[in-house]
Amino acid sequence: MIAGPYLLYLGHSQDEVGIKTSRGMAVFRRDDCVGEFRHDDCPFTLDLPRMGFDQAVAAGAKTLVLGIANAGGTMGEDLVRDAADAIASGLDVASGLHSRLRDEPVLVAAAREHGRTLHDVRDPRPDIPVGNGKPRAGRRLLTIGTDCSVGKMYATLCLEQGMRARGLKADFRATGQTGILIAGGGVPLDAVIADFISGAIEQLSPERHDGGWDLIEGQGSLFHPSFAGVSTGLLHGSQADALVLCHDPVRPHMRGLPHYPMPGLAETLEANLRVARLTSPHVQAVGVALNTSKMPRAAAERLCAETADALGLPCTDPFAMGVDPIIDRITECFEPSPRAATASL
């Protein structure tokens, strides 16, 4: 486990997408973050106190979280130097980058010298089984999408907050590096060997008997020609009772592929339900989550209403407008209402 509280790293980051992991931590684990570390040329802030490594240690920080990504996921010299300084100040270091901390001799030596720990969250555990598709107890919700990076992690985390606020048991199950750092655990699905995709999800979300929900973070899209295999294994491994469809209404084409248009929402839902039914015959769609962060509020609300009408499903922007309509639908479909429970006595 990664020790908190955390210092979030921004470094020299120059693009907003590159800091999404640090921003995710600041949004969903704010109480566990003591500050942010950034150089003078970094134009971004997470609205946390800016501090150096010694100052962060004095404020109680235990781990520097390298919550950034650069082209290719590599570690630049400046990043390695900063991480080494952080270790010398007494911090552990956690990274979700493709390049591994353990492959940087400078950091391995510094960690040994100062008795600190390096966490590479993109290393899958070594004991992932082949999936078996056996029906298992418990309730599971999976977020699916028209494309990569359309808000599946945010929607899943917002659902966890919203369900817990209603007294429902619900646990976020992370499948990507940002989610893993936020949750403190999970499976880095993009680093798992192809034959073990569904097995990794069966392991991540085993049977549960407490009436609670596992809320599984989706990845990729059945309509993305680079990553649909991952999405397929994720659907089969999840044995989802409920799907929430995520979409970015202003995305012009499939991420990274200008020659691939976005699929329609109804088409996406239908394809996902069809694939999901192999391991979960009674799977239902329970809502649509739109990322409307780039739209005026009035237009966003109109689009949610239109989408809800068109698909016959509650539709919201989970982050901007909350998740109540989706939780209402989940409760209708799966949770006995107090009256119904009484009536059945």
Place this chain on the structure above:
Amino acid sequence: MIAGPYLLYLGHSQDEVGIKTSRGMAVFRRDDCVGEFRHDDCPFTLDLPRMGFDQAVAAGAKTLVLGIANAGGTMGEDLVRDAADAIASGLDVASGLHSRLRDEPVLVAAAREHGRTLHDVRDPRPDIPVGNGKPRAGRRLLTIGTDCSVGKMYATLCLEQGMRARGLKADFRATGQTGILIAGGGVPLDAVIADFISGAIEQLSPERHDGGWDLIEGQGSLFHPSFAGVSTGLLHGSQADALVLCHDPVRPHMRGLPHYPMPGLAETLEANLRVARLTSPHVQAVGVALNTSKMPRAAAERLCAETADALGLPCTDPFAMGVDPIIDRITECFEPSPRAATASL
């Protein structure tokens, strides 16, 4: 490249399924095999001369092919001892086992001492790209299946032989360890990282401009809950013009999963065509290949005729009955007949 000719290893093997790689080599690369090596307790033969390592070297063998699999893909002590003896006699060693030759210190030392090479064909090359789905030139055929291990590799290799016999350019593209050993190259798809499945197939079967066909060996099944992610990425990466559906008519349930019934042939075809269309909008089914090795010949022929009628596609057992009906269909759909070519002048 793995140097031929080969000595095929049977060792102490006690089950027929476990020797399928050695048998595949004996069937499809017979001219390149000088003999078989087996201990007295092995009840099988490939109908090749039985010989020891020194005798094989004298007969011209360059490489011992460990074409067997045991539970878990591990290397037993006796296998390691045999491989070390083979190296001492002057043979290279090639293996498709999950366990790697390079992880056996005894074999690494022996290879160094005797100047021999160890080939682990389950190691994917390190430069596999993420798939991009861009349309590429050339014609590609992919074998798909109702399940794992229903004869996709045999069907694909028989199609290569049959198409070449008709003067068509056609090249088998291997995606599993047996196919790789037979072809002398390919990608071990079950060892590729999840995010790179479709990219691995784009790399295996790049654009071609000579009018020839790439015949891509299928893996798994869209209806197998353990491996459908691999099959999905394979469909997208292949950009197949033509699909051949493979099936084992006596398989009682999905391989290894008694709780999963086999899907129907029409259902399997429809699902595969739907997934394939994302990257290859005009994909067509061109035939059905049944593995009838466990059926009486008359019943097998009747089943092929009935299946052809039901699906409106040529149906054959490629290994027992040849592939002519399927090649006829391919020619009709894709190759201009001499008369048509003349008429269009």
